[in-house]
Amino acid sequence: xxxxxxxxxxxxxxxxxxxxxxxxxxxxxxxxxxxxxxxxxxxxxxxxxxxxxxxxxxxxxxxxxxxxxxxxxxxxxxxxxxxxxxxxxxxxxxxxxxxxxxxxxxxxxxxxxxxxxxxxxxxxxxxxxxxxxxxxxxxxxxxxxxxxxxxxxxxxxxxxxxxxxxxxxxxxxxxxxxxxxxxxxxxxxxxxxxxxxxxxxxxxxxxxxxxxxxxxxxxxxxxxxxxxxxxxxxxxxxxxxxxxxxxxxxxxxxxxxxxxxxxxxxxxxxxxxxxxxxxxxxxxxxxxxxxxxxxxx
Amino acid sequence: xxxxxxxxxxxxxxxxxxxxxxxxxxxxxxxxxxxxxxxxxxxxxxxxxxxxxxxxxxxxxxxxxxxxxxxxxxxxxxxxxxxxxxxxxxxxxxxxxxxxxxxxxxxxxxxxxxxxxxxxxxxxxxxxxxxxxxxxxxxxxxxxxxxxxxxxxxxxxxxxxxxxxxxxxxxxxxxxxxxxxxxxxxxxxxxxx
Numbered sequence: 001x002x003x004x005x006x007x008x009x010x011x012x013x014x015x016x017x018x019x020x021x022x023x024x025x026x027x028x029x030x031x032x033x034x035x036x037x038x039x040x041x042x043x044x045x046x047x048x049x050x051x052x053x054x055x056x057x058x059x060x061x062x063x064x065x066x067x068x069x070x071x072x073x074x075x076x077x078x079x080x081x082x083x084x085x086x087x088x089x090x091x092x093x094x095x096x097x098x099x100x101x102x103x104x105x106x107x108x109x110x111x112x113x114x115x116x117x118x119x120x121x122x123x124x125x126x127x128x129x130x131x132x133x134x135x136x137x138x139x140x141x142x143x144x145x146x147x148x149x150x151x152x153x154x155x156x157x158x159x160x161x162x163x164x165x166x167x168x169x170x171x172x173x174x175x176x177x178x179x180x181x182x183x184x185x186x187x188x189x190x191x192x193x194x195x196x197x198x199x200x201x202x203x204x205x206x207x208x209x210x211x212x213x214x215x216x217x218x219x220x221x222x223x224x225x226x227x228x229x230x231x232x233x234x235x236x237x238x239x240x241x242x243x244x245x246x247x248x249x250x251x252x253x254x255x256x257x258x259x260x261x262x263x264x265x266x267x268x269x270x271x272x273x274x275x276x277x278x279x280x281x282x283x284x285x286x287x288x289x290x291x292x293x294x295x296x297x
Numbered sequence: 298x299x300x301x302x303x304x305x306x307x308x309x310x311x312x313x314x315x316x317x318x319x320x321x322x323x324x325x326x327x328x329x330x331x332x333x334x335x336x337x338x339x340x341x342x343x344x345x346x347x348x349x350x351x352x353x354x355x356x357x358x359x360x361x362x363x364x365x366x367x368x369x370x371x372x373x374x375x376x377x378x379x380x381x382x383x384x385x386x387x388x389x390x391x392x393x394x395x396x397x398x399x400x401x402x403x404x405x406x407x408x409x410x411x412x413x414x415x416x417x418x419x420x421x422x423x424x425x426x427x428x429x430x431x432x433x434x435x436x437x438x439x440x441x442x443x444x445x446x447x448x449x450x451x452x453x454x455x456x457x458x459x460x461x462x463x464x465x466x467x468x469x470x471x472x473x474x475x476x477x478x479x480x481x482x483x484x485x486x487x488x489x490x
Contacts, residue, residue: 256400
């Protein structure tokens with residue numbers, strides 16, 4: 001379901017943002033958001049403040065602390081940058097950031113981001129549907145999954161000098177998940193360029209899955225026949241499955257996923273219930289029809 | 298002299314509490330304040346456990362019994378911070394909503410060991426007075442060996458709550474192992490004598 005962000009954003013901020021986006025020359029904007037948000041008074045869809053979105057990050061390439069990405073990524077070089085699409089395709093292609101920005105105009109998408117650790121933010125992303133990009137590559141009939149690979153650069157990324165995860169960061173989606181209109185490639189947030197700590201210059205955003213599925217600083221997208229093994233699956237297959245859909249009824253083996261803490265709400269605000277598919281049930285539930293979600297976590 | 302140094306150590310042990318009150322008051326806790334408060338008290342509980350466990354090795358190393366005089370106070374601060382840690386989890390994070398808490402304690406091993414460690418601290422706190430030492434005689438020592446179990450549970454609690462293998466819990470594990478190895482060595486040398 002599509003709703004205007006006017007319903008969930010304070011008027012003043014909304015107007016300012018419209019103005020800002022117009023100045024950037026961005027026209028068509030589509031707003032998707034889970035409309036129905038349970039009875040709890042504090043469970044508003046208020047946008048998370050920019051300062052929290054850009055200072056509280058999980059980006060282990062720069063270290064495991066939430067403050068590490070903002071502190072250690074400011075000199076990270078993101079220009080020039082290009083993304084290669086290969087694997088089961090008719091013709092391998094490589095597109096520069098400029099190419100992609102020209103080909104796929106940015107739209108604003110306000111999504112809730114739910115981290116597997118049990119917290120959430122509401123973020124106004126700028127980006128374009130991944131399916132537009134994928135269609136450029138003409139996948140063959142063998143292609144069943146899409147594999148994402150982030151940059152490998154231990155010189156610039158201090159976290160990659162340690163075996164915290166299997167570097168470079170690898171993620172994956174089933175092809176229908178990748179082609180879903182809610183799945184986007186992100187190039188900005190709050191009407192601005194994407195900050196380095198948020199995965200600049202280009203990252204994935206799959207709003208109905210836990211945050212770690214949305215890989216940052218992507219350099220390679222491959223169509224593959226078999227389900228790819230992601231970095232988190234390799235780190236702990238029992239805890240981090242391939243699907244990793246937000247699901248309040250299936251706990252992480254070591255902690256509950258029934259509720260979440262809203263970032264930036266202060267010490268007196270309570271946890272809110274976590275929603276099935278992070279609130280995007282209506283849009284995505286059909287993808288997992290007849291699947292045992294306990295088995296395919 | 299000892300009295301003053303004890304007061305000094307007491308005030309020093311209140312530092313973690315003061316620093317968090319300051320941070321709450323001046324809004325310096327960042328994006329996830331409740332999480333930060335809980336983690337802060339949890340970490341200081343572990344640090345105080347380590348300090349408590351350092352006193353008898355220090356006694357051996359320095360050949361001075363002065364260290365033992367601080368041990369009870371440090372141990373009681375362990376109980377103090379562990380209780381605030383638990384209270385902030387139950388009260389601030391879960392608003393005294395006991396159903397999910399009971400669920401966590403029973404089903405989630407990191408919550409279970411943490412809660413068990415806190416329960417085991419209670420008899421130690423109750424039997425910490427001189428009078429109880431006299432009443433319990435040799436049993437007192439046996440009861441207070443529970444601190445080793447508590448320390449192990451505490452570090453497991455920290456390791457199991459992390460998303461993957463993190464640096465800080467590993468550092469805590471190494472410190473714990475070193476402190477426990479001292480015990481093994483102490484006993485061995487005792488046997489030789």
